[in-house]
Amino acid sequence: RLRATGADLLVFDWGAVWSVTGADGTVLLLNDRLSGVWLTDISGFDAPAIRESVENLPGEDGSRVGRFFYSGRAITLTGIIEGATAALRNASAVNVQRAFRGLAADVLLKSTPSGQVGMQVKARTVMGPRITGGVVKQFHVGLWCPDPRIYSQTLNVQAITAPSGSPSGNVTNAGNFQTPHVVKVTGPLNANWQIKNDTSGEYLQ
Numbered sequence: 434r435l436r437a438t439g440a441d442l443l444v445f446d447w448g449a450v451w452s453v454t455g456a457d458g459t460v461l462l463l464n465d466r467l468s469g470v471w472l473t474d475i476s477g478f479d480a481p482a483i484r485e486s487v488e489n490l491p492g493e494d495g496s497r498v499g500r501f502f503y504s505g506r507a508i509t510l511t512g513i514i515e516g517a518t519a520a521l522r523n524a525s526a527v528n529v530q531r532a533f534r535g536l537a538a539d540v541l542l543k544s545t546p547s548g549q550v551g552m553q554v555k556a557r558t559v560m561g562p563r564i565t566g567g568v569v570k571q572f573h574v575g576l577w578c579p580d581p582r583i584y585s586q587t588l589n590v591q592a593i594t595a596p597s598g599s600p601s602g603n604v605t606n607a608g609n610f611q612t613p614h615v616v617k618v619t620g621p622l623n624a625n626w627q628i629k630n631d632t633s634g635e636y637l638q
Contacts, residue, residue: 478508
């Protein structure tokens with residue numbers, strides 16, 4: 434349904450403008466030159482965790498391996514919070530706390546890396562935000578994305594109009610990673626219609 438730009442794509446630019454939308458609707462901008470919140474480091478966009486399937490061979494050296502899969506994606510963000518006054522800085526710190534309070538619902542993290550389309554992930558907060566320091570505060574946040582995919586911010590839709598006869602058409606994933614999709618069929622259709630996955634050979638009829 435959305436373009437998946439890959440589970441193993443390059444690291445996002447930590448210096449780009451980022452937006453965080455909290456579970457309560459709080460919106461936090463980072464590196465926008467107005468909020469006073471700056472990223473100094475970010476990790477986790479290079480590759481998600483890998484779920485292994487390994488079983489030791491009984492009574493001998495070696496092991497048996499099965500199909501490996503991607504697990505979730507762990508993301509950490511580190512930065513600073515500053516302001517023209519202590520009151521402005523503290524207000525920004527409170528906004529950081531609210532935006533990253535993703536416990537019962539997801540936090541939405543967005544950015545547009547250099548030379549790439551706008552991308553986004555959904556995550557839960559697993560650590561922090563920890564805020565330390567004096568005049569200029571430092572913060573550290575840990576997030577966990579159950580879905581390892583990095584999605585585009587734009588919904589990609591492809592429509593196939595079915596005239597009379599036996600029309601056909603292909604719908605191609607615009608990303609580089611297997612991605613869940615939504616298919617909507619508006620009838621009536623003839624008795625021979627199919628929705629087929631060319632990769633797996635599976636189809637609906």
